[in-house]
Amino acid sequence: MRKRRDSLSSVVAKDIAERIGSGEYAVGDKLPIEAQLGDTYNVSRTVVREAIAHLRSEGLVESRQGVGVFVSGQNGTILKLSSDKVGELDEILEILELRLGVEVEASGLAAQRRSDAELLIIMEIIEESSDLAKFTENPREMDFAFHMAIAEATGNSYMPRFLSFIGPVIIPRSQLIHATVPELTREYLAKMNDEHRRIADAIARRDVLDAREAMRFHLVGSLERYRKLKTG
Template identity: 35%
Template sequence: MAQIRRAPLADQAAEALLVRIRAGEWPLGAKLPGETTLGPQLGVGRSTVREAIRQLAGRGVLESRQGAGVFVTALDVTEDWDAVLRRAGIISVIEARIAIEAEAAAHAAERRTPQALRAVRRALAERQDQRGSTEEQVDADMRLHRAIVAAADNPVLLELFDTFVPRLRQAMVDMLRIGRNLAEEQDHAAHADLVEAIAARDAAAAHRLSRTHLASLKDALK
């Protein structure tokens, strides 16, 4: 007969601390009491308190500052990003693309190096020559858009895009499979115009063209 296993003490202590943070016992930015105070309150030892704090720090709720103590940096655990993306609908995905990619396109126009521009042009040519499966077409499109984001020279934007790609890719595959896409020539022209704006260092045009193109994908779903 299978035994019911209790959660480890550190997990229980972390949950108890989280409940108290959610209840407002310690506001955002507040310093937590020391381990010698929290331990008796939670009914655990100091090592268990340290592990509970480490868990909540890893989840973005607490931050340990050397020589200063432990501070509240969030009032709840943020939902797992991958779970959010898996649940998101195609329109939500495209709206997020607009937020990330239009800004990245403007920065790319301002900051792109000759090497980055060559990578963008190469990805554009590969995208336009792609005649494979739906998945291969989407992958070629993703490579172009990633090259543009990389040209923006902002590691945070690039990290956001890379984290976003699996759900983004699936959304684009779904769109093509249900026939909700722009005419092929018009679509290629939109991408070519965007690349030329980046080459010309026209940040305003790059931002506008990126936003207009992605908004047209969103409108096609309505």
């Protein structure tokens, strides 16, 4: 199922990229909203978000706070990950440390600045991942969608660009996930969703301090699990 989800988002991203390349979507044009793209490609909003995240990481589109997604004049991102390192344990630890420095503040900004529409997206992802059967099928994609939705709600256009940049390693490879959690049990996924919900609830209340603390707790837990894996 995960392979199919990856394939669907790649197909959508490729088609949109081709439309941009052909001039159907010109620089400065606004892309259709998520619901319209979902109908066009007969996919869920989660798949659309993954496709847009990929296009953003390639510098083809950019998000504008409260307005939408637009075709960018850029030809690519400034930052790139080395493909031969993606998913290595040392790099995952470094990325998690980097995320702590960025996403804790991002949660606070989201609590301070989010719109009702942006909060709705965050809460929709929470509700979708509450279906543990669905969460088990796509844990990496749904986790990434949650963090990206918070980045979009910060009002800082570089926050989603940052997550797009580290997208390949924001959620570690499946073999490392299973090394830290031998089985993606319902209990483990429920705990992850509870941590996400605490972050989302703080953002909903516009509680900046609690949003930051909830995100810190969430990311530190992941960081400690991978540090233990490295020390064996």
